[in-house]
Amino acid sequence: MVLARNLxxxxxxNAWDYHQELVENYxxxxxxxxxxxEKQLYIYDPKSLHQILVKDQDIFEEPAYVIKGTRVSFGEGLxxxxxxQHRKQRKILNPxxxxxxxRQMVPIFFDVGKRLRAALEARVQQGPREIDLLVWMTRTALELIGQAGLGHRFDDLVTDEVPxxxxSAKEMQTTMHKMxxxxRYIMPHVANIGSPKFRRFVVNLIPWKTLHDGRDIVDTMYGTAVDIYNIKKKALETGDEAVKGRIEGKDLISVLMKDNSNASSDDRLSENEIIxxxxxxxxxxxxxxxxxxxxxxxxxxxxxDVQEKLRQEIRSARHEGDELSYNDLESLEYLDAVxxxxxxxYPPVAFVVRTVRQDVALTTSTPITVNGSPVTEIPVPAETGIFVSILxxxxxxxxxxxxxxxWKPERWLSPLPQSVIDAKVPGIYANLMTFIGGGRACIGFKFSQLEMKVVLCLLVERFKFSLSDKEISWSMGSIAVPSVDGNKHQLPLKVELAA
Known part of the structure; x- marks a missing residue:
């Protein structure tokens, strides 16, 4: 089925309904x-997804504009x-x-989560209050990855000042969308022209504010990464005692840098790759x-009703003190279901893109009508663009x-339908595509799950959350984000102490 002019x-x-129409009609x-x-395919068939992400992943690669744009923004990372090069990086990052x-991260996560909880408690001591929870969740997520991932403190989570x-990170999403x-159409052709210094000179000359905003955002983010790396490098060079302390040098980057220094020359990452x-x-x-x-x-x-049921599960599981162990968190079945x-x-990322590097036959789980005939194998020419629809x-x-x-958490508390088992969805998590699958699946999905569970345990046990009188909508974008009045990114909810 050909859908014209719908890119x-x-x-x-606001594409949520449109993506749902595609599922319902095709x-x-x-x-x-x-x-x-351009030739484009929008795909959510499980067998086709397995071929794209697992079986033939070297044929279905990220487009040049994605790779080069990401490299310009973040460097030569995963x-x-x-x-x-990707496989080498993943090999040394996996451990x-x-x-x-x-398991060693749990105390760090609880430390950050309790600082968030204290901040919210201070704001609702006198009674219910509307709070923009998006900014607090973003600050908390940054501090979690900062502490457990980088061994670096960004935010005291006390004042209203946003790091x-x-x-910069929030502005980057908007700027990337504008650009x-x-x-898509210019970056692949100019990203390798001349030296970085020359390209920077050209960017400075072009009279385009959005481009200059993007330049400044990249500078801020890259500069932050370099500063942290240099601190970690100096600490590691002076011996383990220098990186000990509250997190004892167990953050992800400290461990990565130690492992990397002990790796063989063939496996070792360069300094630029680690940054x-x-x-x-x-x-x-x-x-x-x-x-x-x-x-x-x-x-x-x-x-x-779900909130109260979850609150009771958390309270029943908590032993003396505030913290639950890794095993305690894993045993909370209703929290896991939520x-x-x-x-x-509601996956944060609705879709990812791929490009076909050579002519290939794409197989499907069920027959697809092509030129009036049902087929289960579709010839796909090289350079075809692919939308892998997670949503x-x-x-x-x-x-x-x-x-x-x-939205039905109870579906996870009993055996999944046979149709889910038979579909063999190639995702690495819970028969879902949320963290995609194959060799480019999200390497940090377990880290993310642990973060979510710790924060939700601490907040749901202590607070009751309810809707304010402001209408909240979610924008799809590169990452889903809540908005008020269609353009102001925030999540105003009423927060009060739970009985």
Whole structure:
């Protein structure tokens, strides 16, 4: 099925209904006309997704404009490398995100979470109050990745002052959206012209404010990453005692730098690559986690029955003191169900893109009508653009059933439908595409899950969340974000101490 002139609808900030219409009206592989007659496919069929992300992942790669744009913004990290370089980086990063290492992160997460809880308590001691929880979730997500990921404190989580890094990160999303067409059609052709100094000279000459805003944002974020790296490097060079203290040098980057120094020359990452990992991790972990936490609190505010049931589970599980162990957190079945269901119905990232590097035959789970005939194998020419729809894969009624659009944590408390098992969705988490799958799946998904559970435990146990009188809508964008009046990014909810 050919859908003409609808690329703008796919990328619209209010595209939720349009993406749902695609699922309701068409099977799992849909042809979309791009600009200048480009070939595009919108895909949520499970078997096709497995081929794209797992079986033939080297044929279906990130487009050049994504790789080069990400490299310009963050350096040569996981999100901006391909092939063997990407595999080498992932090999040395994988142990950092192991369960064994994450267990050691739990006290750090609780320390940050308790500072957030104290800040909210101070603001509602005199009674219920409307609070913009988006900014607090973003500040908390930054501090969590700062402390546990980088061994660096960004925010005391006491005053109302927002760290400069958060302002830059939020501005970057808006700026990237404004520059999409330039990044898509110009970046691949100019990113390698001349030296970096020459390209910077050209950028400075071009009279385009948005471009200059992007330049300044990248400078702030990259400068932050370099400063942190230099501090860590100096500490490690002076011996383990220098990195000990409250986090004892167990943050992800400290461990990565130690492992990297002991790696073989073939596996070792360069200094620029480590800085790029730091820069990428800092940005990606902050916005995706804050989006997921904000969405969960928004949904809980709409469902006081679920909120109360979750509160009772948390209170029943807590032993003496405030902190739960890693195993305690994993045993909270209803909390896990709430997280899974939120990430199923409301993934922070709606889709990712790929480009076909060579002619290939794409297989489908069910027949697709092509030129009037049903087929399960579709010839796809090289250079075809691919939209891997995380949102539509998670909301596929053929997989999840007729109640697919209902936020229903209880679906996770009993065996999943056979249709979910049979679909063999290639995601790495809970039969979902939220963290995608294959060799480019989100390396930090367990880290993110742990963050969410710790923060929700501390907040839901202590506070009751309810809707304010302001209408909240969610913009899709590169990462889903709540808004008031259509353009002001915030999540105003009424917060009060729970009985």
């Amino acid at each position: 703008r609808q796919v990328f619209s900030p 099977r799992g592989v849909i042809r979309i006309d791009g600009l200048l007659g 999100l901006s490398t391909l092939g063997e 950092v995100f192991s369960v064994a290492h994450l 400069a890094y958060i302002r 999409y067409l330039a990044a 790029a990992q730091l820069n990428t991790l800092l940005f990606a972990a902050t916005d995706t986690t804050s989006s997921a936490l904000s969405r969960t609190l928004h949904v809980l505010a709409q469902r006081p 997280c899974r269901e939120t990430l199923r119905l 539509s894969a998670n909301r596929n009624p053929a997989v999840w059933g007729p109640d697919v659009l209902e």
